[in-house]
Amino acid sequence: MEQTFQLEQLSCPSCRVKIEKGLRKIEGVDSADVLFNASKVKVNFDEGKTSKDTLKNAIEKLGFEVK
Amino acid sequence: MAIWINKNKHIMMRISGGLILTAFIVASLNLTAVVDSLLVTATLIASVPIVYHAYQSARMRTFSIELLVTIAVVGALIIGEYVESSVVTFLFLFGSYLEAKTLKKTRASIEQLIDMVPKTATVKKGERTEEVSIDSLEKHDEILVYSGGSIPVDGYIKKGEASVNEASITGESMPVEKQEGDYVYSGTMIDVGYIHLVAEKTGEDSTFQKIIQLVEEAQDQQSKTEKFLNRFSQVYTPLIALLSLIVYLITRDLHLSITFLVIACPGALVIGAPVSNVAGIGNGAKHGVLLKGGDVVDRLSQVDTFVFDKTGTLTRGEPEVTEVVSLTEDDWKEWFKDVASIEQASEHHLGRSIVEYAHQHDLKLTSEVQSVQVTKGKGIAASVYEIEYTIGNRKLLEDIQIHLDARTDQLAQEQEALGKTVIFISQSSQIVGLIMIEDPVREGVKPILEKLKQNGVKQFVMLTGDHERTAQKIANELAIDQVYAELLPEDKLTYIEQLKEDNKGVLMAGDGINDAPALAASDIGLAMGITGTDVAIETADVVLMADRYDHLLHAYRLAKQIVKNRWQNIAIALVTVAFLLVGVLYGVIHLASGMFVHEASVIIVIMNAMRLRQFKKK
Known part of the structure; x- marks a missing residue:
């Protein structure tokens, strides 16, 4: 399933790597792509293995607020 | 924790700034101990978000600029350069604060749309x-x-x-x-x-949401230059870090080596190019022009050959029957009603005008049409109440071996020279009449084509399935440089390939419905108007939401302007890097001034890109 999270304004291009790497490490995540300029993350994940809330928490743990 | 730091980043920045200011005032009183403790406190407070980000990135095994700044600040504290350490940390936070503020403005075009x-x-x-x-x-x-x-x-x-x-x-x-x-x-x-x-x-x-998604993705799509710069910066940062280590090992000068760390961030280089794209693509979106990414902008700016499909793009696409000539004893209506009955089944736009003409003259159409056979690019054959008809252009006549007598040929040629399309009607291998159809040129096209030339287009090419003379008339009217007429749909692709070989860049403009393959084959496929919605929006590189020529001009000028802006930013960034390197080597630039120049260059490139938001339609 695909889920898009709207984050607070992203300003450092290195955040992209941080968020993508951090999410891809989670089991059940097939792909995670940051749309830097739109400050969004698109995540494809297996609903059986992880959930929207887990992902949201992971992003917030990385230091980015999810709107 | 992370969110708390993010939320309070600005407060820490302000406290730190305030402390530094106080320290400078107190400094005049010669109270060194007080001044130092103020500066150290300022450093520590401003360091919280920096160190935290450095730690986060290190955990992800990515090399971050925050890590370098952290090392530099620790170094500065060790050698007692408290002014430097506090100013560097403050400037770093202040710089990213301004960066975020200004970046938000470059992105505002899309947000306004979403609202x-x-x-x-x-x-x-x-x-x-x-x-x-x-x-x-x-x-x-x-x-x-x-x-x-x-x-x-x-x-x-x-x-x-x-x-x-x-x-x-x-x-x-x-x-x-x-x-x-x-x-x-x-x-x-x-x-x-x-x-x-x-x-x-x-x-x-909904169409609107699709557009927004497209623009958001386009803004993130990097051009080749950007990809190169990103790779460059990924090498540049660790390289400078290594250099600073080498400098330290050779000179044992901690101050000099930590200065290198601070200038190692290629900020303006990384942000300069994308920020031009974001602002430029945002400008396009506001003016009904969708540019699908930095790469598309690059290619569009280099296009020197514009190819148009005639019908519907250069002409109105609403053909009308202007005259019917009967070559038999019978009244024209006798055969015309049968022709219109056959055309009822056809999807062809010329066919529709024939049916329309029949309705205008209250002709009674029949559905007794049999053995319909369509030959693409030529015409249609069918029989009505046992009478066999062939309806089409000269090519179809040749196929069925009908020769025109001199007088009819002359008449057809005259009409074609006037820009009319002539349809030949034959009954059982005997020619019975001609139908002249006109599809007038769209208004306002010519002045735009002239302006496009002033902006760098070398030539305009028209592709059409229509007769050579008809096409030439329209081409003359619009000052089109080259005409390829009497083409079958598949020929169009061949010509596009040929033009691509002979020219720098080829743009094909069409409605995105019938010409999708040609759009895909050219360097830039441009769909005019959203009538063909989904297919057109997805396959084209550039989509003009309204079927308007002034938007075509804007798209072209905007692409050139974005590329120009991007190069300005790259130049600013490179000059800054060179200036900093030389400055550090000559001992003119220190920690704080290095950070200042660096942050200033980042803000300058963002401001420069912001000018693209104001770029006006002409």
């Missing part, structure tokens, strides 16, 4: 109406929109009429009159009037 869609809609349920969130809307829901309201979904008008401002989609702010049966788009606004509409596409399926 065009209302949050709630008035839904009609039986006799009652109900205000619901737009997320809960579904296909077939009946929705009411009043004067001044925004339309929440794509759909057909069931009742009412209104003048609708479609600027959010087409970039054109002149209201369009809409009435029963017309299609309206979400995100557009009712100027005056009232409509009752039936939802067709809601939420993410």
Whole structure:
């Protein structure tokens, strides 16, 4: 399933790597792509293995607020 | 923790700044101990977010600029350079604060667009109406929109009429009159009037949302230059870090080596190019021009050959029968009604004009049409009540070996030279008449083509299946440089390939419906108008939301301007890097001044890109 999270304004291009790497490490995540300029993350994940809330928490743990 | 730091980053920045200021005032009183403790406190406070980010990135095994700054600050504290350490940390935070603020502005075009869609809609349920969130809307829901309201979904008008401002989609702010049966788009606004509409596409399926998604993705798509710069900066940063280590090992000068760390961040280099794209693509979106990414911008700016499909792109695409000539004893209506009956089944736009003409003359059409055979690019054959008809162009005549007598040939040639398309009608291998059809040139095309030339286009090419003479007439009228006529649909691809070999860049403009393969084959496929919606929007590189030539000009000028802006930014960034390196080596630039120059260069490139938002249509 695909889920898009709207984050607070992203300003450092290195955040992209941080968020993508951090999410891809989670089991059940097939792909995670940051749309830097739109400050969004698109995540494809297996609903059986992880959930929207887990992902949201992971992003917030990385230091980015999810709107 | 992370969120707390993010939220309070600015407060820490302000406290730190305040402390530094106090320290400078106190410094005049010669109280070294107080000054130092103020500066150290300022450093520590401003370091919190920096160190935290450095730690986070290190955990992800990515090399971050925060890590370098952290090392530099620790070094500065060790050698007692408290002024430097505090100013560096403060400037770093202040710089990223300004960066975020200005970046937000470059992105504002899209946000303004997104705000065009209302949050709630008035839904009609039986006799009652109900205000619901737009997320809960579904296909077939009946929705009411009043004067001044925004339309929440794509759909057909069931009742009412209104003048609708479609600027959010087409970039054109002149209201369009809409009435029963017309299609309206979400995100557009009712100027005056009232409509009752039936939802067709809601939420993410609506045209407007698709456009937004496309633009957001386009803004993130990097051009080749950007990809190169990114790779460069990935090497540059660790390289400078290594250099600073080497400098330390050789000179044992901690101050000099930590200065290197601070200038190792290629900030303006990394942000300069993308920020031009974001601002430029945002400008396009506001003017009804969708540019699909930095790469597309690059290619569009280099295009020197514009190729147009004649029908519907250069002409109005609404052909009309202007004259019918009968070559038999019978009245023209005798065979014309049969021809129109055959054309009823055909999808061809010329066929439609024939049917239309028959209706205008109250001819009675029949559905007794048999053994229909369509030859693409040539015409159609069928029989009506046992009479065999062939209807088509000269090529079709040749195929069935009919020769025109001199007088008929002369007549046809005269008409073609006037820009008319001549259709030959034969009955059982005997020619019975000619139908002249005219598709007038669109207004306002010629001046735009002239302006395109002034902006760098070398030549215009027209491709058409129409007769050479007809095509030439239209080409002369519009000052088109090259004409390839009498083409079969598949020939168009061959010509595009040929033109691509001979020229720097080839743009193909079409309506995106019939010419999709040609659009895909050219360097830049440009779809004019959203009538072919989904297919056109997806396959084309550039989409003009409104079928308008002034938007074509804007797209071309904008692409050139974005590329120019991008190079300016790259130049600014490179000059800064060179200046800093030389400055550090000559001992003119220290920690704080290095950070200042660096942050200033980042802000300058963002401000420069912001100018693209104001770039006007001409």
